[in-house]
Amino acid sequence: MLKGIAYHQDSWVQSDKLYVHISDLSIHRAYAVFDYMKEKKGKVPWIDAYLDRFFRSLNLAGIGITQTKQEVHDLIHDMIRQNGFGISGIKLLATGGYSPNGFTVPDQSNFFILNYKGKQIDPVIYQNGIVLIHDDFQRPNPEIKTTQYFNTAQLYQKMLKHKADDVLYHHHGIITETSRANFYVIKNGGIRTSGGHILSGITRKNFLKTFKDKYPIDLGDLYFSDLKNIDEAFITSTTRGVVPVVKIEDLLIGNGEVGSITKKLMAQFNDKY
Amino acid sequence: MLKGIAYHQDSWVQSDKLYVHISDLSIHRAYAVFDYMKEKKGKVPWIDAYLDRFFRSLNLAGIGITQTKQEVHDLIHDMIRQNGFGISGIKLLATGGYSPNGFTVPDQSNFFILNYKGKQIDPVIYQNGIVLIHDDFQRPNPEIKTTQYFNTAQLYQKMLKHKADDVLYHHHGIITETSRANFYVIKNGGIRTSGGHILSGITRKNFLKTFKDKYPIDLGDLYFSDLKNIDEAFITSTTRGVVPVVKIEDLLIGNGEVGSITKKLMAQFNDKY
Structure with a gap:
């Protein structure tokens, strides 16, 4: 839930009073980028990444902001200190700015830092797994974290x-x-995740680093038609x-229960969440 | 230029004071649809289309609004009467609404009618033609007028x-x-425009209806590599x-001047603009 104070341009604003003029290009042209990280007890793991x-x-x-990386770093810590949520999500959002005709790109962007008050994660998702639906879709510009x-x-x-x-x-x-x-499958003891055309997940990077010497990990194509033959599936996220993942629409993954290798991966990786 | 009064939910608001809360899903998820039509002296050609x-x-x-088609029709006429611009653009915009976590879709959407004050079109675009750049891109969901x-x-x-x-x-x-x-090419006296994977242009539909018995018109694939062999090119828009169109990046279309058939088409079609 968006709560507490937020940062907009050069000011702190109560987030329930944070309004954007209707001419913003994020609204008319989806011209915006963002990123999202997690606070736990005042710390922001992998903030630099x-x-x-x-x-x-x-x-x-092609969107510029006036703040440096170090300034944004300090603003984030300032914001979470002021809000004191303990567990929260932090969103950086920059839009193309206000455009009087709705498509011409102005010089000045709009930059926001937002704080979403979180709560302890319900352990049932780790115990029972989650369900996904699927869609034929390729994210345009996967190298950019857009709002598409x-x-x-x-x-x-x-x-x-x-x-x-x-x-x-x-x-x-x-x-x-x-x-x-990011999405992974396990088959015959080996882990496979997509190697390309994806958003480069920070958690994915940390996951791969953590387990690269412990499991065979293959970065290659995952075929949708192969989902019925895999043993386990899981996701990683910030x-x-x-x-x-135990089910994809009506298809059970493996026997539909959380797999044994996934359990080991959670035990070794999830202490930060 | 966005000017005058605008409509938001159930009220008229001065457009320079029309603000949207930062939690709107158009900003975070590009979850919005719109349409755009033109007013000329209080009339809105093809408004029903x-x-x-x-x-x-x-x-x-999957975005609902509470107004009926007839109510939106009447609101548009009410707005242009109040603003009295004479020449203007009218934008209908509906977003997924305010989402406290930035992704869950709420029950209530946000609906806006905006008025962009226009001016007489500079005739130089018809006399000299325009330049386009090009991009390898397929609009996702071309059957929906999204903000992508x-x-x-x-x-x-x-x-x-x-x-x-x-x-x-x-x-x-x-x-x-x-x-x-929409984009068209002319080669050996025949007109060709793309038949699929495009946004269904209202002006395109009227253009095709106007000229279907006067010129050979082919709705088929236009090959990018064939641009160097065409005689003329043009666009149609609301x-x-x-x-x-006389140039696409560095490639001259034909001899780089406005073609003779395009001139005839303009003479027969552009009296409304």
């Missing part, structure tokens, strides 16, 4: 119907990622670490 | 450099449309009707 990715997105998108989630938002009623947690993207029969996480 | 398309977009996007123009906004500096008017989309070697218009 998130800041690097955000500034890379800005650069590739129209397809996922459009599938919201379908997600509710399936009690699903997220949407698994695939295109031309090849699985890439979910809308908010907010929740490793989370088992 | 635009309203039909907007309501079709809403339906496909990130790629076009990102190319804004390149557009300035080429003094270009718009971006021509092509994908796998096949041309679809420009970001704000705001400006038929506009000649």
Whole structure:
């Protein structure tokens, strides 16, 4: 839940009073980039990696902000200290700015730092696993963290119907990622995750680093048609670490229960969540 | 230029004071649809076709508004009467609404009617033609008028450099449309425009109806590699009707001047613009 104070341009603003003029290009042209990291007790794990990715997105998108990486780093810590949520999500958001005609790109962008008050994660997701729905979709510009989630938002009623947690993207029969996480399968003791056309997840990077010498890990194409033959599946995300996937729409993964290797991965990786 | 009064939910608001809370899903998830039509002296040509398309977009996007088509029709006329611009653009915009966590879709959408004060079109675009740049891009969900123009906004500096008017989309070697218009080529006296994977332009439909018995018109694939062999090119759009295209980045179309058939088409079609 968006709460407490937020940062907009050069000021702190109560987030319930944080309004954007209707002419903003994020509204008319989806011209915006963002990033999202997690606070736990005043600390922000891997904050530098998130800041690097955000500034890379800005650069590739052609959106400039006046703050330096160090200034944004300090503003984030200032904000979470002021809000004192303990567990929270932190969103950096930069839009193309106010455009009087709705498409010409102005010189000045709009930059926001938002704080979402969180709570302890319900352990049931780790115990029982989650359900995904799927959609034929390739994220445009996967190297940039854009706001292009129209397809996922459009599938919201379908997600509710399936009690699903997220949407698994695939295109031309090849699985890439979910809308908010990276996706992995386990077959015959080996882990495979998509190697390309995906958003480069910070948690994915840390996961791969943690387990590269402990399990065979293959970065290659995941075929949608192969989901019926895999033993286990899971996702990794900033907010929740490793989370088992037990069902994709009506297809049970393995026997539909959380797999034994996924349990070991959670035990070794999820202490930060 | 966005000016005068605008409509938001159930009220008239001065557009310079029309603010949206930061939690809106158009900002975070590009979850919004819109449509755009033109007023000329208090009249809105083909308003019913635009309203039909907007309501079709809403339906496909899963975004509901409380107003009926007739009510939106009346609100549009009420707004342009109050603003009295004479020449203006009218934008209908509906977003997924306010979402406290930035991704869950709420029950209530946000609906806006905006008025952009226009001016007489500079005749130089018809006399000299316009320049386009091009981009390898396929609009996702072309059957819905979404706000997914990130790629076009990102190319804004390149557009300035080429003094270009718009971006021509092509994908796998096949041309679809420009970001704000439909695209046509003329070769050996026949007109060809893309038949699929495009936003269904209202002006395109009227153009095809007007000229179907006067010229050979082919709705088929336009190959990007064939641009060097065509005689003439033009676009059609809501705001400006038929506009000649004389250059695509560094490639001159024909001899780089406005073609003779395009001149005839403009003479017969552009009296409304």
